[in-house]
Amino acid sequence: MSVVTTRTQLALEEPWVDLSNLCVTYPGQTRPALNSIDFSLYEGEAVLLIGPSGCGKSTLAMVVAGLIPESVEATVTGQVIRTEILEQPGAIGYVFQDPEAQFCQLTVGQEVAFGLENIGMVREDMDPVILRALGTAGLQVDANAPNYALSGGMKQKLALASALAMQAKLLIFDEPTANLDPESTTQVFGQIRELIHAKKTLLIIEHKFEGLLDVVPRVVLFNRDGTIHQSGPTEDVLDKEWEWLLAEGLIPDGVTRGFNRKSLVANNSEKNLTPGTEVIAAEHLSFTYVNRRMQKRLQKRHQPVGFALEDVSLTIRQGELVAIVGPNGSGKSTLLSLLAGLRKPSRGRLEIPLPTAEMPVPVAFGFQNPEHQFIFERVGDELANRYVDQAIPKDVSQLLLDFDLAGHEDQSPFALSQGQKRRLSVAVMVRDPHQAYLLDEPTFGQDARTERYIMQRLAGLQRAERAVVMTTHDMDLVWRYATRVIVLVEGRIVFDGTPQSLFEKPDLMAQARLLVQSKEQPANIPPVVQQAGTHRFIQVDKRQAQSPIGRLNPGWKLITTILVMGIAMFARHIDQGIALGIVPILLLWLGARLTPWQIAKRMAPFILFFALYTWTLTAYSRVGPHTPTLWILWFRLSWVGLHNGLVLAFRMLASVAFGVLYVSTTDVTQLVVSLTQNFRVPPRFSYGTLAGIRVFPLFEEEWGKIRQARALRGKDVHRSRLTRIVTYALPLMIKAIRIGERVSIAMESRGFRGAVADNPQSRTYYLDTPVTGWDFVYLIGLVVVTVGILVGIH
Amino acid sequence: MKWKLRDIVVTAVLATACGAIYLGWDLLYKFLPSSINPVVAAGFNGLWWIAAGIVPYIIRRPGAAVLAEAIGGFVEFALGSPYGIQAFTIGIAQGLGVELGFALGGYKKYNTAWMLLATGLGGVGNYIYSYFYYGVNDYTVLTQIGYLVVTMLSGAILSGLLSKWVGDAVKRTGALRNFEISRQVGKAS
Numbered sequence: 001m002s003v004v005t006t007r008t009q010l011a012l013e014e015p016w017v018d019l020s021n022l023c024v025t026y027p028g029q030t031r032p033a034l035n036s037i038d039f040s041l042y043e044g045e046a047v048l049l050i051g052p053s054g055c056g057k058s059t060l061a062m063v064v065a066g067l068i069p070e071s072v073e074a075t076v077t078g079q080v081i082r083t084e085i086l087e088q089p090g091a092i093g094y095v096f097q098d099p100e101a102q103f104c105q106l107t108v109g110q111e112v113a114f115g116l117e118n119i120g121m122v123r124e125d126m127d128p129v130i131l132r133a134l135g136t137a138g139l140q141v142d143a144n145a146p147n148y149a150l151s152g153g154m155k156q157k158l159a160l161a162s163a164l165a166m167q168a169k170l171l172i173f174d175e176p177t178a179n180l181d182p183e184s185t186t187q188v189f190g191q192i193r194e195l196i197h198a199k200k201t202l203l204i205i206e207h208k209f210e211g212l213l214d215v216v217p218r219v220v221l222f223n224r225d226g227t228i229h230q231s232g233p234t235e236d237v238l239d240k241e242w243e244w245l246l247a248e249g250l251i252p253d254g255v256t257r258g259f260n261r262k263s264l265v266a267n268n269s270e271k272n273l274t275p276g277t278e279v280i281a282a283e284h285l286s287f288t289y290v291n292r293r294m295q296k297r298l299q300k301r302h303q304p305v306g307f308a309l310e311d312v313s314l315t316i317r318q319g320e321l322v323a324i325v326g327p328n329g330s331g332k333s334t335l336l337s338l339l340a341g342l343r344k345p346s347r348g349r350l351e352i353p354l355p356t357a358e359m360p361v362p363v364a365f366g367f368q369n370p371e372h373q374f375i376f377e378r379v380g381d382e383l384a385n386r387y388v389d390q391a392i393p394k395d396v397s398q399l400l401l402d403f404d405l406a407g408h409e410d411q412s413p414f415a416l417s418q419g420q421k422r423r424l425s426v427a428v429m430v431r432d433p434h435q436a437y438l439l440d441e442p443t444f445g446q447d448a449r450t451e452r453y454i455m456q457r458l459a460g461l462q463r464a465e466r467a468v469v470m471t472t473h474d475m476d477l478v479w480r481y482a483t484r485v486i487v488l489v490e491g492r493i494v495f496d497g498t499p500q501s502l503f504e505k506p507d508l509m510a511q512a513r514l515l516v517q518s519k520e521q522p523a524n525i526p527p528v529v530q531q532a533g534t535h536r537f538i539q540v541d542k543r544q545a546q547s548p549i550g551r552l553n554p555g556w557k558l559i560t561t562i563l564v565m566g567i568a569m570f571a572r573h574i575d576q577g578i579a580l581g582i583v584p585i586l587l588l589w590l591g592a593r594l595t596p597w598q599i600a601k602r603m604a605p606f607i608l609f610f611a612l613y614t615w616t617l618t619a620y621s622r623v624g625p626h627t628p629t630l631w632i633l634w635f636r637l638s639w640v641g642l643h644n645g646l647v648l649a650f651r652m653l654a655s656v657a658f659g660v661l662y663v664s665t666t667d668v669t670q671l672v673v674s675l676t677q678n679f680r681v682p683p684r685f686s687y688g689t690l691a692g693i694r695v696f697p698l699f700e701e702e703w704g705k706i707r708q709a710r711a712l713r714g715k716d717v718h719r720s721r722l723t724r725i726v727t728y729a730l731p732l733m734i735k736a737i738r739i740g741e742r743v744s745i746a747m748e749s750r751g752f753r754g755a756v757a758d759n760p761q762s763r764t765y766y767l768d769t770p771v772t773g774w775d776f777v778y779l780i781g782l783v784v785v786t787v788g789i790l791v792g793i794h
Numbered sequence: 795m796k797w798k799l800r801d802i803v804v805t806a807v808l809a810t811a812c813g814a815i816y817l818g819w820d821l822l823y824k825f826l827p828s829s830i831n832p833v834v835a836a837g838f839n840g841l842w843w844i845a846a847g848i849v850p851y852i853i854r855r856p857g858a859a860v861l862a863e864a865i866g867g868f869v870e871f872a873l874g875s876p877y878g879i880q881a882f883t884i885g886i887a888q889g890l891g892v893e894l895g896f897a898l899g900g901y902k903k904y905n906t907a908w909m910l911l912a913t914g915l916g917g918v919g920n921y922i923y924s925y926f927y928y929g930v931n932d933y934t935v936l937t938q939i940g941y942l943v944v945t946m947l948s949g950a951i952l953s954g955l956l957s958k959w960v961g962d963a964v965k966r967t968g969a970l971r972n973f974e975i976s977r978q979v980g981k982a983s
Binding site: 027028071072073377412414415561562565569602605606608609612613616641644645648652655656657658659660662663668684685688689690691692693695696699729730732733734736737738739740741743744745747748752753757 | 797798799800802803804805806807808809810811814824832835852861865869871872874876877878879880882883926927928929932960963964966967968969970971972973
């Protein structure tokens with residue numbers, strides 16, 4: 001049994017956190033994730049945890065934060081002592097690895113406010129606290145900006161701001177830059193450095209720790225088996241353990257003490273380079289994501305069309321390993337997908353090898369997320385590219401051995417570890433010969449061992465006179481393996497040459513933001529807020545939000561809408577239907593301040609639908625014995641039916657219009673807050689639902705990628721349509737579940753647990769959704785009008 | 795049997811995705827020639843409460859079917875369903891039907907037969923709602939019976955079987971380790 005004690009009196013020099021002989025085992029696992037750990041953390045200290053993937057660093061952080069075993073189930077033995085200061089909600093701020101999966105609100109201000117609500121801060125005090133926290137975290141965006149549109153680095157700053165606002169005493173950074181590009185990493189490191197200078201107490205887990213070593217006073221090294229290898233002052237430990245760090249792959253091969261990469265680059269240049277024949281050729285390639293209709297519209301308004309790629313010319317030859325590098329959004333992935341033929345260029349000429357009988361897929365493509373590549377439910381089938389059942393063919397057994405996957409042939413590809421998934425996806429690519437291999441960030445999220453493994457494979461292909469092209473953020477891979485490097489900035493090639501010559505141009509590398517800098521550079525590019533697809537149900541236009549109907553209480557407005565729709569059900573005449581349809585249309589115009597043109601646009605999609613309804617009833621209505629009917633084919637048309645159909649159509653028009661009225665004027669966050677504030681829905685349900693709904697835009701992105709992957713691999717596989725449903729549903733569902741789990745842990749880490757999550761009155765609310773007399777005027781008024789129409793018109 | 799936060803968030807994420815599927819289904823249904831015969835068209839109904847199948851199958855908490863359908867229906871409505879707010883209200887009716895099925899099993903039975911039964915009962919909820927609101931009351935009695943039977947079968951297959959199939963596939967990947975579906979192994983059947 002574990003003993004979790006709270007120390008009430010803090011004597012001088014007593015640690016804030018004291019762990020002794022700690023063991024943590026996750027359910028269903030036999031091997032403990034953490035084993036016999038002794039660790040103390042003192043006030044004002046900053047500690048860096050380093051170790052290979054799966055060594056239990058995050059587990060330790062979650063134990064310190066109290067998330068294990070409360071939010072994440074695990075068996076904990078040993079002693080955990082935490083000082084009383086850290087027991088208050090919000091005292092421990094946690095910045096998680098995945099910037100996409102730690103938010104539960106829609107705007108920046110609301111996100112920071114969520115934690116403040118949980119500690120019961122009065123609404124009036126929140127705004128200044130939020131602004132101050134955003135300032136301290138270095139996030140210069142409007143508090144009303146949608147948080148899902150921020151860049152990865154800005155998202156991590158927002159997570160930090162949320163923690164700072166709650167007056168966190170201890171800040172935990174759990175691989176905050178793992179999903180970020182060098183530029184965003186620089187931003188986050190800049191914040192961490194400032195916090196260390198301000199003498200904050202920090203626990204940092206970081207793979208790319210190089211940029212922090214000069215400021216973090218103490219490091220702890222972990223062994224693969226979940227024990228502590230070494231702990232002490234940074235300089236001493238580095239001196240003593242440099243070889244160990246290299247051996248464990250925590251420092252890239254060939255980097256010498258002091259993180260010097262000269263020899264790394266020098267070794268690479270010894271490669272024999274005789275470029276072979278041309279495989280892919282591109283001339284003056286341009287690409288835009290803006291569709292043709294939108295392009296025309298922009299041209300009419302004399303606005304520029306944004307190009308993801310502009311005037312790119314390059315040739316890829318056999319025997320090359322080309323690395324495409326550049327900051328996020330510079331067009332790397334777009335270029336790669338064009339070269340693979342996954343997209344058609346908007347302008348320019350592109351020559352890619354055509355499929356032949358011997359080589360049906362001349363260009364192989366590897367997605368950033370290996371899961372996108374999988375279309376079978378068994379590793380064995382995946383490798384064979386067909387259902388093989390128990391009889392694993394010889395070539396597949398060989399692949400299993402080659403890629404260190406033996407024994408996993410019956411498992412689901414999705415059940416593999418990160419590294420195994422990546423190895424499998426590469427194995428699938430190299431199973432059949434191709435002329436060119438294109439890979440989108442093949443080492444993303446991989447530990448050093450897998451990274452080394454994959455890169456050696458790719459180097460092998462290059463030596464075998466194949467063409468390999470990959471995008472990456474990791475310049476160490478470029479120095480070590482690439483024969484050629486292309487630097488993209490804002491869709492244009494700014495460098496195309498050998499790694500050696502790029503290495504000699506530090507100015508260019510800084511300008512293209514290829515390296516993690518110790519200091520944040522003055523932004524010559526304004527902070528990018530990505531134009532993510534915005535949805536009507538996520539954002540309401542300001543004009544509508546401030547209209548009379550927009551200011552009503554969302555909960556009561558929903559009740560009114562449903563009530564009126566129920567009343568409209570009793571319409572039995574066409575006149576009644578028409579009158580009922582006019583009411584919401586008038587309200588859209590006068591009450592919600594939509595222009596007639598907007599109303600027409602929003603209602604238009606429904607018209608065809610109503611026509612179909614009318615037809616169905618015309619042809620299938622129950623009719624009396626003496627009703628005249630008309631038989632056409634097997635349809636029995638009747639006037640009674642047509643009348644019924646029209647009534648139904650108008651009735652539906654009315655309820656649809658009321659629906660449009662509701663959606664156009666109601667913010668989903670306000671609805672959620674109203675459900676809890678006014679209708680006593682436990683916050684756990686309302687806020688949990690909001691957190692789930694906000695994940696939606698991610699789905700669209702994911703869906704698009706899976707479709708591409710299927711288009712690519714589907715060509716050579718014949719399966720039933722039903723099987724395809726599972727191959728689509730699996731990656732999406734797994735992603736959904738993973739994000740859902742992470743988001744809920746993040747919410748709990750911000751004090752959303754216990755009574756705060758159960759009882760609407762145990763927390764405060766940033767948004768106010770008051771119920772006023774107008775809500776009842778609206779309800780009663782609409783009921784009177786609709787009932788009046790039913791009674792008055794015959 | 796208490797709802798954990800992660801149960802709720804995952805319910806919302808899955809139900810939201812289902813809401814988007816419903817919208818796609820709305821539009822697809824609109825252009826199907828089969829919508830000229832209500833009994834044939836009823837065969838498509840079942841997919842509209844797949845959230846009430848997949849979510850309870852994974853989460854296994856009281857109210858999961860209704861909550862999932864309410865969220866899915868609301869998202870469908872908010873994304874611009876041609877059915878307007880009825881997408882939300884009929885979703886609750888369908889969810890209540892399925893909920894009844896799982897309640898009858900004491901929220902302990904999630905085997906194939908029970909999944910078929912519960913999601914088939916979703917068809918009853920769909921029928922009752924449509925009887926009052928989508929003009930099903932105007933059909934001939936024979937058409938109505940055909941509509942009900944086909945709707946229930948459609949629910950059992952498109953919502954029930956499909957959910958179980960997909961749910962089991964996801965479970966095999968180990969992604970559901972922290973959910974009730976992985977706790978009730980053996981107890982389920």
